[in-house]
Amino acid sequence: MRRYAATVARRLKRHYPDATCSLHFRSPLELLVATILSAQCTDERVNQVTPGLFEKYRTAADYARVPQEELEAAIRSTGFFRNKAKNIRACCQTLLQQHGGEVPSRMDALVALPGIGRKSANVVLGTAFGIGVGVVVDTHVTRVSRRLGLTEHKDPEKIERDLMALFPKSQWIDLAHAMVHHGRRICTARKPKCGACPFGDICPRIGVPN
DNA sequence: CTCCCGATAT
DNA sequence: ATATCAGGAG
Known part of the structure; x- marks a missing residue:
């Protein structure tokens, strides 16, 4: 599983090398x-x-x-x-x-x-301060992680623990950004573009809707 | 679990 | 018409 996670991380980095927070902010x-x-x-x-x-x-x-x-x-x-x-x-x-x-x-x-829960706190810590104390788990990270088989959970805090165990701390910030971008562009909620997915050969849910 | 809620894609 | 969008609080 750790080997699989490393493969996922490597491909995410390759396909979304410049993935960052898409919210505009200066402070x-x-x-x-x-x-x-x-x-x-x-x-x-x-x-x-x-x-x-x-x-x-x-x-x-x-x-x-x-x-x-x-x-x-x-x-x-x-x-x-x-x-x-x-x-x-x-x-x-x-x-x-x-x-x-x-x-x-x-x-x-x-x-x-x-108004600030763990997800928003992780966004601010990671993106504004460069501190990765946890993994941002939003709707995209939840969906992508579950489809890729990185977790079976639905509770964001349990998903976060699984991801923290599977990936080294140094990758947590970029990992979430890449997953969000992947979730937006390819692994969409409604009609995932599995034909264009870089994980098409290893995803356990390739072609499986929801 | 429910509620909050406008904008957009399907 | 309905599902979904970088959720959080009661």
Whole structure:
């Protein structure tokens, strides 16, 4: 299984060598906000909203004092806009009260923020700070990992443990980015392009829908 | 488990 | 019409 995982890692690296976070951001705070917006929403849609958002609100203090309805209107098209606006505001209020207005670079502090779960914390740690304390397990990583037979689990935290056991820590950040890109381009949820898949010869679920 | 929710592909 | 999109909270 470890040998198989190494093969998967090598091919992912070969086919998605420049895979990186596709959310647009210039600071840990911008990535934190973009990550909250990305829940059940395409990164492409988030990237249409964030330029105007980041121009208008620059600091945690800006988000902490913006009226709820004003922020809702600015992020409406990303869906779940009431929850997301509430979380961004509460999140930034906590940043001001407990972290000097800065985004913390520790897992325990990040997951304690309202609206930030383990997945979002892993995104911020890995992409903004270069710290791979875990593996980002989102909808794409879940689907790709299961189809490739790297895990049998459905619970993201159990999938994360399986991936952490199968791949060396040095690969965790790039691994998730590559899997996300693979999940978007080839191993799609609805109609996977198995004919064009680089794992066509080794995938246990090649041609098997869902 | 349910709810939150708009935009897009199928 | 329905499934899905870099989820999280109650």
